[in-house]
Amino acid sequence: MPTLEALQRRQHTLGELAGIVRTMKTLSAVSIRQCERAASALADYDADVASGLAAVLAELPTPAAEAAADPRRAALVLLGSDHGLCGHFNEGLLEAVRAAGCRPSRLLAVGERLADLCADAGLHPLERLPAPVAASGLTTTVAAVLGVLAGWREQQAGVQVQLWHPRIQLGDPHQPQALTLLPPALTELRARPWPHAARTPGFGQPAATLLEALLEEHLFVRLYRALAEALASEHQSRLLTMEAAEHHITERLAGLDGEVRQARQEAITGELLDLVAGFEAMAR
Numbered sequence: 001m002p003t004l005e006a007l008q009r010r011q012h013t014l015g016e017l018a019g020i021v022r023t024m025k026t027l028s029a030v031s032i033r034q035c036e037r038a039a040s041a042l043a044d045y046d047a048d049v050a051s052g053l054a055a056v057l058a059e060l061p062t063p064a065a066e067a068a069a070d071p072r073r074a075a076l077v078l079l080g081s082d083h084g085l086c087g088h089f090n091e092g093l094l095e096a097v098r099a100a101g102c103r104p105s106r107l108l109a110v111g112e113r114l115a116d117l118c119a120d121a122g123l124h125p126l127e128r129l130p131a132p133v134a135a136s137g138l139t140t141t142v143a144a145v146l147g148v149l150a151g152w153r154e155q156q157a158g159v160q161v162q163l164w165h166p167r168i169q170l171g172d173p174h175q176p177q178a179l180t181l182l183p184p185a186l187t188e189l190r191a192r193p194w195p196h197a198a199r200t201p202g203f204g205q206p207a208a209t210l211l212e213a214l215l216e217e218h219l220f221v222r223l224y225r226a227l228a229e230a231l232a233s234e235h236q237s238r239l240l241t242m243e244a245a246e247h248h249i250t251e252r253l254a255g256l257d258g259e260v261r262q263a264r265q266e267a268i269t270g271e272l273l274d275l276v277a278g279f280e281a282m283a284r
Helices: 004-041 043-058 089-099 112-120 135-155 186-190 207-283
Strands: 075-079 107-110 126-129 161-169 172-182
Touching: 004 043, 004 135, 004 207, 043 186, 043 207, 075 089, 075 112, 075 135, 075 207, 089 112, 089 161, 089 172, 089 207, 107 112, 107 135, 112 126, 126 135, 135 172, 135 207, 161 207, 172 207
Parallel strands: 075 107, 075 161, 107 126
Antiparallel strands: 161 172
């Protein structure tokens, strides 16, 4: 059985670990709230951009319907994590992509850990970007992803791009979700009603130029909200992991408390027996 001093050292170490876990839980909870606020802050802007697209598309001729492309061959953007302690986060996303039968000609992985998993799974060619660690880094990451997409569009006109990202759904902190980024869903955007039908806006520049600018903003908003949801999902997964760790530490501390009390009692009993034995020896 360990000595009293060894048990007390374990007790102290576990107490410090419990403090770290509580801090990580707090940081994750705060980060989830920040990501949710960042995503919701773009709701009005997203609606305005979509309404503007509907108004511009109404002035342009309806393009001929194109043959539907195979989504399994689309270029992929995967949003994952650079950090651990978040459970089955990156693995769950990669498993969903592989289960969908995706065979991408291009692949961008956001998150170094996810990129390494993709490379091990043989998903090539592979480009990688660091994942944001907080809501304040979302804009920088979106700009970097847009730069990669711009390169893809220069290399292949009409490239189809699918975005996969974890999202909190029905209690699952990392339920993978697929979203088509390119080409934009012009038919759906065209069908969106202008909120003020009696006051359809006029344009101070060519409709095609305005359409291109609005589509870039539409792509930015979709990427930003997806990244915010993925980051919130990562922190939610980490929060659940920390809660499980805290529960385990609490149980272990309770067990150690009992062992420390027993060891202390045995030490006291041993000292008393030594005193009694010494007294009896002197009495003789």
